[in-house]
Amino acid sequence: MFKIFRYLKDSKAMVLSIIVLLVIQAGCDLSLPQYTSDIVDVGIQQGGIERATPEIMRKETYENLTLFMTEDEIQSVEPYYTENSEGNYELNTKDAQVLDAMDQALGMPMLILESLQESEEYDFGQMRQAFESGMITKDQMLNMRNEAEASFGNMSESIIQQKANLFVKDEYRALGMDLDAIQMNYLKYKGIQMLGMAIIMTAASILVSLLAAKTAAGIGRTLRQNVFNKVVSFSNAEMDQFSTASLITRSTNDIQQIQMVEVMLLRMVCYAPIIGIGGIVKVLNTKTGMSWIIVVAVAAIMVLVLILMALAMPKFKKMQDLVDRLNLVSREILTGIPVIRAFSREKHEEERFEEANSNLMKTQLFTNRVMTFMMPAMMFIMNGISVLIVWTGAHGIDQGNLQVGDMMAFITYTMQIVMSFLMLTMISIMLPRAGVAADRIEEVLRTEPSIHDADQVRDEELKDVKGYVAFNDVCFRYPGADEDALEHISFTAKPGETTAIIGSTGCGKSTLIHLIPRFYDVTGGSITIDGIDIRELSRNKVRSTLGFVPQKGVLFSGTIESNLKFGGEWITDEEMKSAAEVAQATEFIETKKDTYKSPIAQGGTNVSGGQKQRLSIARAIAKNPKIFLFDDSFSALDYKTDVVLRKALKEKVADAAVIIVAQRISTILHADQIIVLEDGHVAGIGRHEELMKNCEAYQEIAKSQLSEAELKGGLAS
Structure with a gap:
């Protein structure tokens, strides 16, 4: 919870300015009851005569x-x-x-x-x-x-x-003086003073609100930036630790909670002690003999607050997890609508959403009911205190020990003291939830990426990348797993050659290719680029040498041009168009009204799966890297487009190393080197003809995909 206060340390000047303004506001606020008392006691009852010392007398x-x-x-x-x-x-x-x-x-x-x-x-x-x-x-x-x-x-x-x-x-x-004039002059003078105080108080309040909002917005911006930068640095292991829905909630809802509470802290929590202490000092100066009423009021409020906090605190901690759950379910349903409709599972998903929604609603209802109970209870205490003051004060007035104006001032000061505790109570209800949000954000910020750059990198030794990628007895195990996903993998992908990886589903093909850009780090052995261990290179250097096409094509909102030039601003229009031509994307790009300026929706939802895949391939080609990684990136292409694309790609990237993960043998039939994976280890390495002779696992795959004629004669490229 104290983290929320620590977020203010970078805004010390702004916070100090707010405190100064709050002191001014509180000073004006605390002065007004005394002016009211003076108007009643002096202006009305005493005819505007302030002192027992006459200005003139006989x-x-x-x-x-x-x-x-x-x-x-x-x-x-x-x-x-x-x-x-x-x-x-x-x-x-x-x-x-x-x-x-x-x-x-x-x-x-x-x-x-x-x-x-x-x-x-x-x-x-x-x-x-x-x-x-x-x-x-x-x-x-x-x-x-x-x-x-x-x-x-x-x-x-x-x-x-x-x-x-x-x-x-x-x-x-x-002495013949005009008493009415004396009284009116006094009332006008006090009225003008009260108006001046009210104007100053209003101006201070407006400035405090402005500065508090600006400070809180700055804190929110900084937190979002820090969380975003941290998440971007995460490897796949950390991304698996935090779900995407949870990270979105933490970056939006949680930070919004903190931002809102920061405003309340600066406007109310800083103001409440000032007005409360000032009110107590003013009450003691009134000498009414009713100070004990303040103690009763504060004690009643504290008991109420403790009860409400004991009831509400556990629910606030639970609420953020329920928001995460609701976001997760909503995201799954919205992204999976076609599948849901295809399987007629709308009713089931509605029930799943209803369960998550109802759980959150019940928790929110409970906390809202607590808040709803708090306000009437506070008003009951305040009204009860007012009645007690009037009852006690009336006896004092009757006995001649108290003036009406003093009693009115005492009531106002008491209400100000009670309101200060009420403000603290309001924020105390909000603080637990914001504290939970802060803990969730800090959990992200404290998480250190498992993959990081070495203290001394060897980037200078890799100025001219040739493209040799070597796996040297590589082993890999997922965090928390009991067994290795990959075992003793060794091979070399050379520039100018195509290395293909094939195997049954779940054998570790995608895992293997994800080790090269360091989405995960190997747990045994090493991977080198031109003889240098990639762990001794900066992640930026490693990834700058790669052209990666993921298994699921990912496009970003913008235009076709912005997506194809995603690899860097230095990519020219000619390079972009050449890459699109190699990826066989020109045919559908040219048919669009705005061609390369055509908009792409978020996630590429306004293009087909095949078009999305071709644009992803073109994006990697436009970068002109020395190493290409295709993670089953041709699966959505028809056979004809696949053949033409691979032929054009071979001509375009003749001097680059190409590593292809594939399910279809037709895609890798003419690869220079085919690696067959089976249950995380290498079952065979060689060309198609060699593997057909000596690799049983490859033979089974080939028989399941190729006809007798193709098995005997091969496929034309």
């Missing part, structure tokens, strides 16, 4: 307040008020720390003063005169303050500040 008000202030409190306030021409005191500082200290100093005296004014038992003018004349001491005034504080009970600082703000509001009214 001189007599200031003097009355100082009666109930300690010397330290007076010292913290007095320097920051200046008497104006009208005799009022104006605030002369904007320092937030100073204003916070002044709020603390003025808050309680304002409450006491307002309380005494409402009781109408005190004349502050006389009280001030008595204080100034010494009839009332400072200690007596402070004792009066202490008595008043005791009568207020345990009031939170926010409530004290709120009541002090009401005092300031009354003071502004007494």
